[in-house]
Every structure is written in C-alpha cells, then in structure tokens.
Amino acid sequence: MICYKCGCRLSEHDFCTGCGADVALYKRIMFASNRLYNDGLEKASVRDLSGAIISLRQSLKFNKNNIDARNLLGLVYFEMGEAVAALKEWVISDNIRPKKNIAADYIEMIQANQARLSSINETIKKYNQALMYCHQDSADLAIIQLKKVLSNSPKYVRAHQLLALLYINSEEWEKAQRELVRCSHVDTNNTTTMRFQKEVERMLMPEAAPGKGPVKKKGSGNAVRYQSGNEIIIQPANVKEPKGISSLLNLGIGVIIGVAIACFLILPGQIRNVKADTSEELRKVSENLDAKTATIDELGQKVQKLQDENAQLSEEIASYQVNDDTLKATDNLMMAVSAYLANPDDLEAVAAHLEALDEELARDEEDSSKYKTESYMALYNGFVDTVRPRLVEYYYNTGYENYRSRNFEDAIPDLARVYQYDETNVNALFFLGISYYRTEDYDNAKETFAKVIDNFPGTNSASQSKTYLAEINNTEAR
Numbered sequence: 093m094i095c096y097k098c099g100c101r102l103s104e105h106d107f108c109t110g111c112g113a114d115v116a117l118y119k120r121i122m123f124a125s126n127r128l129y130n131d132g133l134e135k136a137s138v139r140d141l142s143g144a145i146i147s148l149r150q151s152l153k154f155n156k157n158n159i160d161a162r163n164l165l166g167l168v169y170f171e172m173g174e175a176v177a178a179l180k181e182w183v184i185s186d187n188i189r190p191k192k193n194i195a196a197d198y199i200e201m202i203q204a205n206q207a208r209l210s211s212i213n214e215t216i217k218k219y220n221q222a223l224m225y226c227h228q229d230s231a232d233l234a235i236i237q238l239k240k241v242l243s244n245s246p247k248y249v250r251a252h253q254l255l256a257l258l259y260i261n262s263e264e265w266e267k268a269q270r271e272l273v274r275c276s277h278v279d280t281n282n283t284t285t286m287r288f289q290k291e292v293e294r295m296l297m298p299e300a301a302p303g304k305g306p307v308k309k310k311g312s313g314n315a316v317r318y319q320s321g322n323e324i325i326i327q328p329a330n331v332k333e334p335k336g337i338s339s340l341l342n343l344g345i346g347v348i349i350g351v352a353i354a355c356f357l358i359l360p361g362q363i364r365n366v367k368a369d370t371s372e373e374l375r376k377v378s379e380n381l382d383a384k385t386a387t388i389d390e391l392g393q394k395v396q397k398l399q400d401e402n403a404q405l406s407e408e409i410a411s412y413q414v415n416d417d418t419l420k421a422t423d424n425l426m427m428a429v430s431a432y433l434a435n436p437d438d439l440e441a442v443a444a445h446l447e448a449l450d451e452e453l454a455r456d457e458e459d460s461s462k463y464k465t466e467s468y469m470a471l472y473n474g475f476v477d478t479v480r481p482r483l484v485e486y487y488y489n490t491g492y493e494n495y496r497s498r499n500f501e502d503a504i505p506d507l508a509r510v511y512q513y514d515e516t517n518v519n520a521l522f523f524l525g526i527s528y529y530r531t532e533d534y535d536n537a538k539e540t541f542a543k544v545i546d547n548f549p550g551t552n553s554a555s556q557s558k559t560y561l562a563e564i565n566n567t568e569a570r
Contacts, residue, residue, distance in 0.1 A: 125158050137559060148161050215244045443486060487509045
C-alpha cells in the first residue's frame with residue numbers, strides 16, 4: 093500500500109515512515125475497499141452477479157481507483173448482457189491506469205470484432221423498442237422484439253425479466269417460469285427474478301398456498317375454481333369481471349355534455365365582450381399611430397443623415413487602421429530581430445515577438461497583404477529560417493513539459509507551433525493530438541490524428557493514432 097501524500101510504501105505503523113502523515117483512516121478505507129472486492133469476487137464465482145455488483149460498487153465508493161474492482165464490475169455487467177455499462181467501467185479504468193491494464197484488452201476485443209459490436213448495438217435498439225411497445229400496451233410486438241434480443245444476447249437478464257413479466261401479465265405461467273429459470277442460470281440470486289418466481293409458483297401450485305390462487309379443474313376446460321377458506325368458488329374461464337368501463341363511459345358522457353353547455357351558453361357572451369374590448373383597443377392604437385407616424389418620419393431623416401456621416405468616418409478610420417497595422421507588424425518583426433541580435437539565447441523574448449507578429453498577420457489577412465512587400469517577406473523568411481531550429485527545440489521542450497505534467501491546455505499552443513515550424517516532427521504532432529483528446533476537443537483531435545496517419549504511415553505514432561480515433565468514434569457513438 094502506497095502513501096497517498098508522498099508515495100512511499102506504508103509499513104504496519106499508523107503513520108507514513110516517509111512523510112509522517114497519519115494513514116490509519118486511509119488504511120481502513122483501503123482495506124474496506126479490498127474486502128468488498130473480495131466479497132464481490134466470491135459472489136461472482138458462484139454466479140450471484142447482482143450481489144457481486146452491489147459489493148463492487150461499494151468497493152469503488154471507498155476507492156474509485158481500485159482497478160481490479162472496476163474491471164471485475166465490467167465483466168459482471170458484460171456477463172449479464174449490459175455491454176454499455178461494461179464498456180463504461182473499462183474506459184474509466186483505462187483512463188485511470190493507461191498502462192498494464194487488462195481493461196484495454198477488453199475494449200480492444202469488443203472494438204476489433206465489428207460483427208459483435210453491431211450485434212450489441214442492435215440488441216440495445218431492439219430492447220428499447222420493446223420497452224416503447226410496453227408503454228404503448230402492445231404486448232405482442234414487445235414479446236417479438238424481446239425474442240429477437242435474446243436470440244442475439246441469450247444472457248441479457250433484463251430482457252429475460254421483461255419477457256417473463258409480459259408472460260405473467262398475459263397469464264402464460266409456464267412460459268414465464270421458463271424465462272425466469274434462464275435468468276437464474278445467469279444470476280442465481282437476483283431479487284427481481286426471485287420475486288417473479290414466487291408469484292409464478294403461487295399461480296402454478298395454489299395448493300401450496302390455500303385461498304390465494306386459481307385451480308383449473310381436471311377434465312373441465314371452461315371453468316376455474318377459487319378456494320377461499322373452506323368455500324370453493326367456480327367461475328367460467330373466459331369470463332372477465334368488468335373493470336369500470338361503464339363508469340368511465342358515464343364520466344366521458346358527462347364531460348361532453350358540460351363542454352356542449354359551455355359552448356352554446358357561456359362562450360357566445362364571452363366572445364362578444366372580447367370583440368368589444370378589441371375594437372376599443374384598435375381605435376386607441378389608430379389614434380396613437382397617426383401621431384407617431386409624423387415623429388417616425390422626422391427621426392428617419394435624422395437617422396439617414398447620421399448613417400451617411402458614420403459611413404464617411406468609417407472610411408477614414410479604415411485608412412488609418414491599415415497604416416497602424418503595418419506599423420505594428422513591422423515593429424514586431426524588428427523587435428524580434430533586435431532581441432535575437434542582443435541575446436541569441438533569449439528565445440523566450442524572440443518567440444513572444446514572433447507570436448505577436450503572427451497574431452497581427454492573422455488578424456486581418458486581406459489587409460495584411462497590402463504591406464507584405466518582397467523586402468518585408470524576405471526579411472521575415474530569412475529571420476525565421478535562422479531561428480527555426482532553436483525555436484522548434486524551445487517550443488518542444490516547453491510543450492512536452494506541460495504534456496508530461498498533464499497541463500494539456502498549456503501544451504497545445506506550444507506543440508502546435510512546433511509543427512508549424514517543423515512539419516517533420518511526428519512526436520509533436522502526436523502529442524498535440526493526445527492533448528486535444530484529453531481536453532475533449534474531439535474535432536481537433538481527430539484532425540490531428542488523421543495528419544499523423546497520413547503524413548507518417550507505418551510509424552508507431554500512426555498505429556496509436558488509429559486506436560485513439562477508434563476510441564473517439566466509440567465515445568461519440570454512445
């Protein structure tokens with residue numbers, strides 16, 4: 093066990109021998125997490141998957157970095173048919189520990205098999221469609237969809253349970269029992285499955301619970317006997333008790349009559365009152381409109397005059413702006429050259445002036461073309477060629493240091509400038525793509541990884557870029 097404060101290995105004492113921190117409570121938390129992980133592992137080994145999920149979730153509450161517990165939780169989810177939940181746990185695990193983590197193998201195993209990935213997606217869509225059919229009271233269509241789901245994913249526990257519930261609702265007890273038995277083969281101690289099984293067994297074997305269930309009389313296909321205490325009640329099998337339809341019908345008729353009375357007696361008077369109020373409002377608005385029309389015409393003339401003056405001033409300001417931009421761009425280039433001549437080792441100052449120059453050139457590309465003369469561009473290109481190798485080294489060291497410190501937002505501009513000055517630097521381009529990925533800028537990350545693959549084929553960076561592209565596409569698909 094490692095100290096949370098200094099990283100030193102802990103001993104049997106309740107304090108860290110490296111930094112002296114009190115680790116008694118920390119040890120108890122880690123031990124509790126490991127104990128719950130072992131409990132979840134034991135339950136999973138005897139197929140008590142729902143119990144294992146509870147233990148493993150508790151373990152992660154104590155220690156979210158418990159990689160073994162998170163990976164096992166993903167395996168339990170996958171065994172129960174919950175592929176999306178499993179991938180979620182494995183992706184979190186892979187981000188916590190990118191190296192020497194079996195979760196990466198699990199993710200690659202699923203992503204490499206496109207047929208299996210497509211089957212998982214189809215299973216989820218069909219299960220959601222079945223749920224929608226259930227909400228629409230289309231039980232037959234829901235059963236058909238669930239059978240398709242289970243043909244693709246036979247261990248999908250929730251699909252088995254929903255299918256059993258539909259069978260229970262339609263009083264097909266034997267079929268419901270078969271689905272629940274299949275559930276118990278996957279997850280032996282699922283509470284929902286056991287509750288459904290108890291209800292099915294009560295209906296299939298009413299003699300085990302007197303007075304609580306129907307019994308079909310042998311030799312009689314059109315009658316059902318109910319036992320209540322010492323009395324037996326016989327009811328035709330196909331006769332269903334009324335469920336309040338007549339009451340609902342009477343209620344609907346009453347609502348219709350009330351609406352009709354409102355329409356024919358109350359509504360006409362209300363309409364007349366509204367029309368009278370509207371006419372009065374229109375008269376007042378018309379009077380105000382005539383008075384304001386003259387004012388609007390007068391203000392319109394003033395506005396037109398001010399717009400003409402504004403256009404004239406804008407043209408004058410634009411002419412001054414071009415000259416000002418020319419001076420700023422020239423000043424930045426001169427200051428960069430001057431800083432380099434004064435101290436060639438002060439690359440930070442040179443880089444700062446060149447960055448300001450690039451911002452001025454990019455701020456208005458159309459106007460900047462007016463002062464990009466041949467002599468100006470010759471000086472600019474010659475100076476950049478002179479300092480390019482040292483600028484590449486400076487930006488790469490700064491960007492890579494921020495990248496190693498996981499300051500990805502600070503690393504992005506420096507690594508981008510490395511590739512701007514040296515398009516053969518595959519490491520800078522690859523680290524730039526990872527920085528975009530870690531800051532969840534997936535559009536720039538995909539574009540950067542695509543450049544690595546196109547410009548540097550056959551390299552290790554290109555191979556890893558393909559993996560990151562697959563992860564991004566998988567994340568966006570969810």
